Amino acid sequence: MKIVIITGSSRGLGASAAIECSRKGMGVVVTYNSSPDKAGEVVKEIAQSGGKAVALKLDVGNTGSFPAFRDAVAADLQSVFGRSDFDYLVNNAGYGLFNPITTVTEEQFDGLFNVHLKGPFFLTQILLPLMADGGQIINVTSATTRVATAGVAPYAAFKGGLEVLTRYMAKEFGGRGIRANSIAPGAIRTELGGGLNDEFESILAGQTALGRVGEPADVGGVVASLLSNDNCWINAQNIEVAGGYII
Numbered sequence: 001m002k003i004v005i006i007t008g009s010s011r012g013l014g015a016s017a018a019i020e021c022s023r024k025g026m027g028v029v030v031t032y033n034s035s036p037d038k039a040g041e042v043v044k045e046i047a048q049s050g051g052k053a054v055a056l057k058l059d060v061g062n063t064g065s066f067p068a069f070r071d072a073v074a075a076d077l078q079s080v081f082g083r084s085d086f087d088y089l090v091n092n093a094g095y096g097l098f099n100p101i102t103t104v105t106e107e108q109f110d111g112l113f114n115v116h117l118k119g120p121f122f123l124t125q126i127l128l129p130l131m132a133d134g135g136q137i138i139n140v141t142s143a144t145t146r147v148a149t150a151g152v153a154p155y156a157a158f159k160g161g162l163e164v165l166t167r168y169m170a171k172e173f174g175g176r177g178i179r180a181n182s183i184a185p186g187a188i189r190t191e192l193g194g195g196l197n198d199e200f201e202s203i204l205a206g207q208t209a210l211g212r213v214g215e216p217a218d219v220g221g222v223v224a225s226l227l228s229n230d231n232c233w234i235n236a237q238n239i240e241v242a243g244g245y246i247i
């Protein structure tokens with residue numbers, strides 16, 4: 001059984017990715033920060049459909065917590081999955097914040113930086129020794145790296161950094177057969193940044209070739225599929241998953 005760690009999989013895209021990966025036969029390490037109950041529901045849903053999952057707490061914005069997280073992962077790999085390594089890491093955890101450049105505070109900037117760029121960097125670094133050769137890293141970025149959307153500048157800038165980092169991961173880890181790709185969702189109906197209101201949703205749907213905003217499963221299915229061997233030659237790419245947003 002292949003094993004995937006998906007950060008921020010208590011809700012939203014990550015939860016959908018966890019369920020879709022389980023459907024494809026993977027064991028899943030779900031992580032949560034402030035929603036242990038929701039993470040528990042994801043684990044339960046996977047178990048009820050015959051899959052295997054475990055939930056661990058992780059604050060991606062706190063690198064000081066990473067050694068303990070790595071140790072907890074190692075312990076659960078052994079006790080739950082009977083393995084000493086895992087196969088795939090999906091750096092998905094994140095949050096949205098709307099504030100124009102003129103009023104962004106240093107604290108807001110640092111918070112977004114820690115979760116969207118520094119966290120994925122050092123989490124990948126610390127988990128890499130536990131990752132099996134031939135594995136894969138998927139970093140979740142955003143269509144806002146291509147289309148400038150007023151009010152999300154630091155978020156988009158750090159997601160852009162994560163896209164660049166993805167190519168460097170592919171370069172430096174390729175010798176071990178580890179692929180690294182990023183996916184860039186467009187607007188997806190989740191609780192990110194407080195969720196979508198009707199007016200915003202209809203604007204976004206009108207800007208999308210397929211005429212609607214995305215649902216979490218539209219992205220979760222892509223994560224599961226990208227991890228499969230069918231896509232083994234896709235490497236160092238950023239794949240927009242946005243239904244044709246502003247094309």
Ligand SMILES: NC(=O)c1ccc[n+]([C@@H]2O[C@H](COP(=O)([O-])OP(=O)(O)OC[C@H]3O[C@@H](n4cnc5c(N)ncnc54)[C@H](OP(=O)(O)O)[C@@H]3O)[C@@H](O)[C@H]2O)c1
Nearest residue numbers: 008010011012013032033034035059060093094188190192
């Ligand atoms: N929804 C969109 O339109 C959209 C578009 C482009 C990109 N994205 C990206 O997709 C990813 C998932 O977003 P989503 O839409 O699924 O958002 P969401 O529904 O708000 O879920 C966010 C997830 O990230 C976790 N999380 C938040 N802060 C965290 C932290 N400091 N440490 C660890 N986990 C943390 C949350 O965990 P807890 O609930 O347990 O705290 C939750 O599981 C994010 O990276 C986001 O930037 C989303």
